Amino acid sequence: MEPILHIQGDAHSSLTPLIFIHAVSGLAWPYMALGNLSNTSDPARSRPVYGISSPVYSVSRYTLPPSLEEIAKEYVERLQSELQPHGPYLLGGWSMGGMIAVKMAEILQAKKETVQQVILLDSINPEKYPAFVNEEEHRIIADGLFTNVCQAMGMADLADNSDDEDNRSDASEASDDGSTMSDEEDDNLHRLFSTMRRHIHASTLSIASTEPGKLLPPNSVCHTNVTLVKCTQLSETVPALFSARQRCIRRCALHPTLQWRPQNFDRFRTLLIDARHDSLFDEEHVEVVTSMLRQILESC
Numbered sequence: 001m002e003p004i005l006h007i008q009g010d011a012h013s014s015l016t017p018l019i020f021i022h023a024v025s026g027l028a029w030p031y032m033a034l035g036n037l038s039n040t041s042d043p044a045r046s047r048p049v050y051g052i053s054s055p056v057y058s059v060s061r062y063t064l065p066p067s068l069e070e071i072a073k074e075y076v077e078r079l080q081s082e083l084q085p086h087g088p089y090l091l092g093g094w095s096m097g098g099m100i101a102v103k104m105a106e107i108l109q110a111k112k113e114t115v116q117q118v119i120l121l122d123s124i125n126p127e128k129y130p131a132f133v134n135e136e137e138h139r140i141i142a143d144g145l146f147t148n149v150c151q152a153m154g155m156a157d158l159a160d161n162s163d164d165e166d167n168r169s170d171a172s173e174a175s176d177d178g179s180t181m182s183d184e185e186d187d188n189l190h191r192l193f194s195t196m197r198r199h200i201h202a203s204t205l206s207i208a209s210t211e212p213g214k215l216l217p218p219n220s221v222c223h224t225n226v227t228l229v230k231c232t233q234l235s236e237t238v239p240a241l242f243s244a245r246q247r248c249i250r251r252c253a254l255h256p257t258l259q260w261r262p263q264n265f266d267r268f269r270t271l272l273i274d275a276r277h278d279s280l281f282d283e284e285h286v287e288v289v290t291s292m293l294r295q296i297l298e299s300c
Contacts, residue, residue: 003055004083007031009038009048016116016300017048018090019079021097021104024207025149026054026199030094030281035290037297047297050083056199057192064202068096068126068210072103076111079104087113090300092293094280096203098123103215106222115224116300118265119293122231122277124252125259126210133242138208141245142201148278149196155189216264225267227296229289230258233276253277271296 005028007020015038020031028051038046052075056062065071080086089108091101098120105115132138150156216222234253252259262268271292275285 001053001057003053003058003078005029005032005051005053007034007049007051008036009046010044011048013044013046013048015045015047016088016090017050017084018092018297019084019101020049020051021075021091021093021100022051022053023093023095023097024145024200024203025196026056026203027196028053033281033283033286034293035287037290037293039294039298052078054199056195064199066202066206066209068099068103068206068215071206072100072107075100076104076107088116089113090117090119090297091115092117092119092121093123094121095123095277096126096207097121099126099207099210099215102222102226105224106216106220109222109224115222117296118224118226119296120226120228120258120260121280121289122229123258125215125261126207127212127215128248128252128259129208129210130245130248132205132208137242137245138201138205142197142204145204146197146200149200150193152278155193216261218261218264220264221266222264223266226260226262226265226269228258228260228268228270229280229292230256230270230272231275231277231280232272233274235277 007028009015009017018037020028022028023030031049031051034049036046037049040046054064055074055078056064065074079089087108089105091104092098093101098118101118101120102123105118108115132141147156212218231253234250257268257270260268273280273285273288273292275282275288279285280289
């Protein structure tokens with residue numbers, strides 16, 4: 001699995017590519033659910049769209065960066081060396097992906113590159129997340145997120161045993177059509193989800209460790225336009241969360257800009273969607289998300 005995934009569009013198009021950054025799972029696969037983001041049905045004239053997945057899925061003995069800043073630096077280097085050496089750039093991401101995209105924009109600006117637009121798909125400003133109280137709270141939250149991702153992918157049985165080589169679920173050995181997976185396929189599946197669990201644990205720590213002013217200095221201006229696609233339905237929080245964190249997450253989710261400071265950007269606008277955070281790419285909402293993204297891209 002290569003870190004940069006071609007999702008749609010003509011790779012040789014003259015239109016600026018749109019680069020999506022993975023969410024907390026580390027995988028860019030959810031963006032594959034999007035419909036055509038170009039205002040043409042001609043494949044030869046369509047905008048190229050790519051997704052960046054974490055190299056943890058493709059690089060042996062990969063060390064996960066300890067902070068969002070380090071992740072952003074690595075992805076900028078990979079983007080410029082493997083796909084797009086110079087701007088203008090179009091960046092975006094769902095949840096954690098939007099957080100990374102904002103930092104990438106600042107890094108690219110420091111390199112004298114132009115970032116036309118950053119699209120935040122229900123991404124909260126991570127500087128507003130409180131640090132974990134202890135390792136137990138971190139584990140509970142990360143495990144809860146991992147379970148949610150497994151359920152969303154139709155692999156709920158793997159949530160409890162992805163890190164246990166001796167406890168393989170019979171359900172995970174059957175495909176949707178009832179056929180049985182080979183031992184190699186089963187091993188690859190469990191390896192994938194075990195890696196995902198590790199990525200989620202590292203990512204949640206990176207988010208909660210983002211100190212105020214670390215992502216964007218309070219008085220700085222990142223010269224790009226930002227569009228926030230904000231969900232209006234609140235998601236359920238992990239039941240075992242401390243009440244203080246529950247209140248913080250709710251306060252952030254209800255904030256009109258998800259705690260981003262509009263003055264940090266050339267332009268900041270918010271578009272609302274009647275959906276929950278975890279369901280943005282579900283069948284019932286993805287057509288609306290596609291339409292909103294096409295609207296955003298019309299001026300790019």
